[in-house]
Amino acid sequence: MAHALQPLHTFALNNQCQHFVEITHLEQLKAQHFSAPYCLLGEGSNTVFLTDYSGTVIKMATKGIAIQERDNDYLVRVAAGENWHQLVSYLLAQNIPGLENLALIPGTVGAAPVQNIGAYGVELATFVDAVEYFDITSKTFNTLSNAQCEFAYRDSVFKHRLKHQAVITEVHLALPKKWQPVLSYGPLQQLTNVTPQAVFEQVINTRNSKLPNPRLLANAGSFFKNPIITAEQLTALLAQFPQLPHYPYEHGQYKVAAGWLIEQAGLKGYRIAGIAVHQQQALVLVNYGDSQGSDLIAMIKHIQHTVQARYNITLQHEVRLIDNHSECYINVEA
Numbered sequence: 001m002a003h004a005l006q007p008l009h010t011f012a013l014n015n016q017c018q019h020f021v022e023i024t025h026l027e028q029l030k031a032q033h034f035s036a037p038y039c040l041l042g043e044g045s046n047t048v049f050l051t052d053y054s055g056t057v058i059k060m061a062t063k064g065i066a067i068q069e070r071d072n073d074y075l076v077r078v079a080a081g082e083n084w085h086q087l088v089s090y091l092l093a094q095n096i097p098g099l100e101n102l103a104l105i106p107g108t109v110g111a112a113p114v115q116n117i118g119a120y121g122v123e124l125a126t127f128v129d130a131v132e133y134f135d136i137t138s139k140t141f142n143t144l145s146n147a148q149c150e151f152a153y154r155d156s157v158f159k160h161r162l163k164h165q166a167v168i169t170e171v172h173l174a175l176p177k178k179w180q181p182v183l184s185y186g187p188l189q190q191l192t193n194v195t196p197q198a199v200f201e202q203v204i205n206t207r208n209s210k211l212p213n214p215r216l217l218a219n220a221g222s223f224f225k226n227p228i229i230t231a232e233q234l235t236a237l238l239a240q241f242p243q244l245p246h247y248p249y250e251h252g253q254y255k256v257a258a259g260w261l262i263e264q265a266g267l268k269g270y271r272i273a274g275i276a277v278h279q280q281q282a283l284v285l286v287n288y289g290d291s292q293g294s295d296l297i298a299m300i301k302h303i304q305h306t307v308q309a310r311y312n313i314t315l316q317h318e319v320r321l322i323d324n325h326s327e328c329y330i331n332v333e334a
Contacts, residue, residue: 005057008041021057023058030139043111048319064079076174078171079109101203111168122182130146134166181199209280218286219287227256227314228255230253234246273290273291273295300317317329317330
């Protein structure tokens with residue numbers, strides 16, 4: 001029986017899936033047929049269904065938070081279906097800081113490790129103690145250590161070796177009792193009264209000033225990854241574009257701001273049908289309605305081609321795109 005996808009993903013393209021299942025108890029996973037095609041979903045804030053989906057959408061909606069105090073930290077075990085921002089807010093209320101830089105990131109806790117969510121100088125990987133998952137093939141529940149998750153920038157083992165093999169069921173976070181603020185990014189540097197709550201509120205205010213509320217204007221948050229480039233590439237770019245925002249990354253590489261690249265290429269407000277580059281934040285694509293997946297694909301390709309021609313940088317989309325039967329990628333060469 002067809003099920004509307006529009007309310008299940010925040011970009012809200014008007015498509016349908018063949019079947020829909022909501023998981024509220026882990027035992028349901030053992031009974032679930034994972035015959036392809038199927039798509040795992042949290043709150044749909046980082047997924048766009050480009051067309052009707054000819055398979056089953058499986059939504060993780062399990063709940064539960066358990067906190068264990070240890071000598072130097074708190075071990076927080078969180079069910080996959082919990083809302084990420086509500087978790088950050090709840091822990092702050094329990095006087096357990098650490099995640100405040102990641103406030104207001106949309107989506108569920110279970111989705112967070114897949115792309116190793118990050119913002120304002122902090123990545124989730126810093127705090128992950130372990131991740132529990134259901135193995136689709138063996139029908140067993142397993143646990144991965146932080147190292148086994150193979151975290152990298154917007155990346156993890158769940159995007160590679162365990163893709164289509166694992167359903168994340170619980171995330172274990174280790175939050176140190178000794179709080180150390182991370183204030184390296186823009187608006188946070190201006191804080192004078194540095195407390196976890198002050199950082200939390202500043203992050204929320206900054207995000208609200210830049211990012212449209214998906215409940216009011218359909219969007220999937222930051223659409224493109226910030227590119228990682230070499231020191232040589234950065235030197236060449238700064239000679240031509242001295243204002244380019246850049247941050248040291250790993251192994252002598254640098255992260256540059258994708259939103260700045262798109263904005264400076266003159267694409268703010270650019271529109272194809274009902275799809276547009278947001279006026280306040282060029283990293284966000286919005287859906288005003290009456291749009292199809294083909295319009296979004298055309299927009300992605302136009303942005304990629306424009307940025308490639310101007311900066312010789314290939315932008316990759318961060319948002320997961322689903323076509324009729326599987327995840328797909330839009331590349332500048334395509």
